[in-house]
Amino acid sequence: AKAAGKNRFLRFHPDMMTALVQRTDMESALQLAVPRGQISVDFQPIVSHRMGQVVKFEALARWDRGGERIPPSIFIPLAERTGLINEIGAEVMALGMVQLAGWLSEDPSRSLSVNVSGVQLQDPDFAQGVLHLAEASGVAAYQLVLEVTESVFFDADCSLIKQLSSLRDAGARVALDDFGTGYSSLGRLQDLPVDTVKIDKSFVSMVRTGEERLPILSSMINMAHSLGLTVTAEGVETAAQADYLTALECDSLQGYLFSLPEPGERLDHALRRAEEA
Ligand code: C2E
Ligand code: CA
Numbered sequence: 156a157k158a159a160g161k162n163r164f165l166r167f168h169p170d171m172m173t174a175l176v177q178r179t180d181m182e183s184a185l186q187l188a189v190p191r192g193q194i195s196v197d198f199q200p201i202v203s204h205r206m207g208q209v210v211k212f213e214a215l216a217r218w219d220r221g222g223e224r225i226p227p228s229i230f231i232p233l234a235e236r237t238g239l240i241n242e243i244g245a246e247v248m249a250l251g252m253v254q255l256a257g258w259l260s261e262d263p264s265r266s267l268s269v270n271v272s273g274v275q276l277q278d279p280d281f282a283q284g285v286l287h288l289a290e291a292s293g294v295a296a297y298q299l300v301l302e303v304t305e306s307v308f309f310d311a312d313c314s315l316i317k318q319l320s321s322l323r324d325a326g327a328r329v330a331l332d333d334f335g336t337g338y339s340s341l342g343r344l345q346d347l348p349v350d351t352v353k354i355d356k357s358f359v360s361m362v363r364t365g366e367e368r369l370p371i372l373s374s375m376i377n378m379a380h381s382l383g384l385t386v387t388a389e390g391v392e393t394a395a396q397a398d399y400l401t402a403l404e405c406d407s408l409q410g411y412l413f414s415l416p417e418p419g420e421r422l423d424h425a426l427r428r429a430e431e432a
């Protein structure tokens with residue numbers, strides 16, 4: 156009885172109450188974000204080093220809560236906990252495909268990379284939904300990349316593997332996001348249904364002068380290549396990092412050095428200016 160009393164006291168502590176109110180407040184606002192049209196997508200170019208040009212774009216969700224921008228690091232985890240990620244993820248996918256379809260009329264080699272959370276992959280109709288949307292948007296499956304983190308494979312059931320497999324069978328590609336941050340990465344890589352690894356920016360930031368020896372970076376890239384995977388480095392901020400990674404034969408680079416994530420129409424202008432230059 157004493158323990159229960161203590162618990163009850165803890166549950167109604169004023170600070171906790173405030174936190175709870177703020178959370179449910181944020182949660183109910185997030186519930187209305189899609190219907191109110193507050194979710195938008197920024198796009199960040201991914202530069203292919205072999206072709207020296209932009210062909211791929213990562214879609215990144217943005218939430219404008221009536222003039223206040225809530226960062227994805229806050230609202231994505233909340234959306235995952237509450238299941239709202241299904242609706243938000245579908246909105247990001249739809250907005251992303253509209254933009255990609257527009258780009259494709261100018262440059263058919265372009266493709267779109269979309270972040271997908273493990274929660275979305277639990278939906279047995281996920282793959283079918285993505286493929287239908289692509290077809291309706293005039294986008295081919297091979298023009299799509301789905302980015303998943305290693306954690307989705309952590310307690311992977313066969314339905315999740317089935318979703319990813321049917322997308323890959325249809326021609327879409329799967330990228331392993333934040334590669335290197337999960338502890339079993341290198342060993343399990345050959346068992347995962349992925350086509351690309353995205354080296355986490357924490358590894359890229361180890362390159363400071365470009366003169367250092369970083370065997371961990373070269374091992375990650377060599378290992379991925381030996382398994383037939385392509386490698387993208389994310390969070391590339393300096394020319395030294397870009398040169399270093401290119402020397403290690405990293406296939407694509409992404410980061411503030413090339414572009415911030417931007418709304419599609421603003422990116423169009425920047426790319427056109429770059430082409431004219
Ligand atoms: P992520 O998928 O690893 O995305 C890369 C993050 O790094 C983005 O942050 C991007 O803006 C940022 N970034 C890009 N270049 C640089 C750079 O050169 N330096 C540094 N320091 N950062 C860079 P953002 O947009 O805040 O997104 C954070 C995370 O939120 C994403 O990490 C992803 O895990 C999640 N997220 C964003 N949009 C979605 C979405 O539509 N669905 C899901 N499931 N997750 C999303
Ligand atoms: Ca990503």
Ligand code: CA
Pocket residue numbers: 332333353355389
């Ligand atoms: Ca990442």
Ligand code: CA
Pocket residue numbers: 333
């Ligand atoms: Ca991340």
